[in-house]
Amino acid sequence: MISIDDVRAAAKNITGIAVRTPLLPAWTIGPDLWLKPESLQPVGAFKVRGAVHALMSLPEEARAAGVITHSSGNHGQALAYAGRIVGSPVVVVMPEGAPTVKLEATRALGAEIIEVPPAERESRTAELAAERGLTIIPPYDHRDIIAGQGTVGLEIAEDLPEVEVVLVPVGGGGLASGVATAVKALIPNAAVIGVEPALAGDAADSLAQGELRPWSTEDRYRTVADGLRTSLSELTFTHLRERLDGIVTVSEEEILTTVALLARSTRLVAEPSGAVTTAAYLHHRDELPPGRTVAVVGGGNIDPALLAGLLIAEELDTPPAGAGRVAG
Template sequence: MDLVTIDDIREAAERIKGIAVRTPLLRMGESWLKPESLQPVGSFKIRGAYNALAVLRPSGVVTHSSGNHGQALACAAAEFGVPCTVVVPEGTPAVKKAAIEGWGAEVVVVPPDQREVMAERLAAERGLTLVPPYDHRAIIAGQGTIGLEIVEDLPDVEVVLVPVSGGGLASGVAAAVKALRPDVRVYGVEPELAADAAESLAAGRVVTWETSRTFRTIADGLRVNRVSELTFAHLREHLEGIVTVSEDELRGAVRHLARTARLVTEPSGAAATAALLSGRVPAGRTVAVVSGGNVDPELFARIYA
């Protein structure tokens, strides 16, 4: 399979200049955080979404999303002046739906297992370009700019921790880091209750979990019930492995980031930090990617209390 290269990622970095923030590395104890929660849309997703639109130049777009990709695509579509429709699953936090609509996009709510079907139907009916949340080389390349920045800002990094859902973020980050520093160990992180990627790597093939299983986790941004063949190929090629974290560890990481790093994060965004705090990853100069901060206020208040 044709994997994303470091040249693809460098080209993406040029395209997203002035749109995505080059987030700093923040010291946390003996490790560092890459706070993508500080992006204009509150997550790393703007990198891939904007890069995809810059490559595709569509007249209108549609996607399916748990919230963050939808908001990022809506923002990118507004920049390009094209209409955007976002299909989200029932149970998506109201704060994420409101943010999508705030960028002028239409939100369509469906049962969790109907997201992709509805997005494909709307693409066909309305003549829109489907921009998936992770299963696209331009999306992966855009997310890979995070890895590029990590190595540039901390050349002697030894371990990188990155959340895994559909696998686009981990694919891009790992592709960039391994191209520049093959000795760096890159680990994906998943909730124990949505560990389909971990099972897929163990089985040597893509394994799908039912939404009734993945929707048990508090990490709504990591509930995608399968990686794609494209992202699976990247994860298999570049990751050292996947660390799984419990729901209590996710809550603890959200509290820790708020109290010690002054970062408001959603449970999904805190997953890599949860793995770091768990002590189940190798020691070394470690960077944990904080992937998003679009947390439901009521949920955050319950966790932080």
């Protein structure tokens, strides 16, 4: 597993490229809540941290030859952004049905986009890497990616050393693995709690059973939180089993209403994947430890039409369109 030294090395690598996001008091939501708005990153999500560190850690010849990844959008954008900075060609294999806003943003950054059925994204990535001599930089199953994402936890510990609870989204587990590594090393008594959609709750299932229990692509793709539809890997499961203090799941309606609440109450645009932690704070307080809490808002790359619909639904006090539906 990675260590706090790995996270500190990543912090040096990403300085001047990734934004050191602030902690924002969210007292309109809760008196003991702060938000870590990774939506303010250059690509709108925390993924830039791991992508930059992983790319910068490659040998020069590998960077020049090019890299490839599979992504629903945020990691692809992040890698494209990093590749543009260092002059490395980037190919992104995206699942059919990925949000248009993410696909277009990734292409605008200069990446070559290849769309495939969701279940084929990893196999097609491996095929293309072998055919073209590209280095694979996966979205979460990689030590450098985990270390880069861990810089979120490093900053939280530095900016609020009295923090008692850190809520972090869980999809493939790279962010939660890195944040838990940093926070538990620097503030051992703080609780790090993962949050994932109930409709993609493979991490909660795996941790409860004590073994990796992957869910089918069809099951995971029911959630509107497209950035959290990936399954844990052996590497991330090992980190979470050892360093996470717990995990809670949130419903589709809880996620979507929280997106609207964040926009109105805190002026933050959060995508569904980024809103899950605040949703847990709002709707599952009885499952969380008490105390000063930081919720990591993982990203803000939301379809404008979805955001507009959620804000209108909140104004009219009607259930959010899409709650409980099959998404993507």
